[in-house]
Amino acid sequence: MTEPTIKFLPEDLRNTHSIWLQKYKKNIVTKYGEDGIIDKIFDVIGVENKVLCDVGAADGKHHSNTYNLLKNKGWKGILFEPTKQRYKLLKELYKENEQVLPLFEYIGLDKHTDLDFHLDQLREKIPRNFDFLSIDIDGCDVHIWADVKRYRPRVVCIEFNPCISLDIYFLQARDLSVNQGNSLLAICEEAKDMGYELVATTQLNAFFVDRNDFDKFEILDNSPKAMHFLEDKTTHILMTYDGHLFLAGRTHHPWKHYEIKDDNIQVLPPEYRKWKADGRFVFATQDKEKAL
Incomplete structure (x- = not known):
């Protein structure tokens, strides 16, 4: 992608x-x-x-x-x-x-x-x-x-x-x-x-x-x-039309120092993160689609 x-x-x-x-x-x-x-x-x-x-x-x-x-x-x-x-x-x-x-x-x-x-x-x-x-x-x-x-x-x-x-x-x-x-x-x-x-x-x-x-x-x-101004210290999650989640802002824990990656936060598996050209969204199961 x-x-x-x-x-x-x-x-x-x-x-x-x-x-x-x-x-x-x-x-x-x-x-x-x-x-x-x-x-x-x-x-x-x-x-x-x-x-x-x-x-x-x-x-x-x-x-x-x-x-x-x-x-x-x-x-x-x-x-x-x-x-x-x-x-x-x-x-x-x-x-x-x-x-x-x-x-x-x-x-x-x-x-x-x-x-x-x-x-x-x-x-x-x-x-x-x-x-x-x-x-x-x-x-x-x-x-x-x-x-x-x-x-x-x-x-x-x-x-x-x-x-x-x-x-x-x-x-x-x-x-x-x-x-x-x-x-x-x-x-x-x-x-x-x-x-x-x-x-x-x-x-x-x-x-x-x-x-x-x-x-x-x-x-x-x-x-x-x-x-107060937090500068870039907060973590934001963005949700797109196709169900993909993206991170913005802080992606490292400030004290424990682990990194959060986009792949760690996806709710939908890759095959469901798709937006059909006819306006339908792949959802729930691979063999079933629900119209918006």
């Missing part, structure tokens, strides 16, 4: 007035400028108690959204990490800092394991409206956030899946054994239901503020397409 010509030409629809926080990107230990954006967000809304919670804190430093606040800004924090080796590094990092409490704890999805439950055990250390919540658990991030009912973090940083198009609502199953991630659109919609608004993004993280503080940022359009 003669191959078609396919070009993936993503359009940057970001609104320059909506993404003004991008110019404050700066890395102390973060990867995509999150440290600078966090600083500027709190410049805008002010700091009330300098208390944070980090769910999925890892080793506490590598690409951490909270390290700079805890180490350099005098903040207090509760850090949750359920992986033994990472927790060991996390505890070592803050062993001389009494303002930081690393916990070898697993945040679950029921009333006996959710974040509210854990914070209730530490209510003398964390106010109801603590300043900053960071969630990075590669899956049920939104569900963990949505379960927070008795506390009201003023700013939330949450990871999204950058491989999913901005016009697709994808909210992964409420299952901690699943690690699929959530689309930026899904997170924004869920955040709105919780009373939060998007103010900034980086390649992997989205920043939300309580709706009461949103007007301070003077962002008129905070839709995902106005705030």
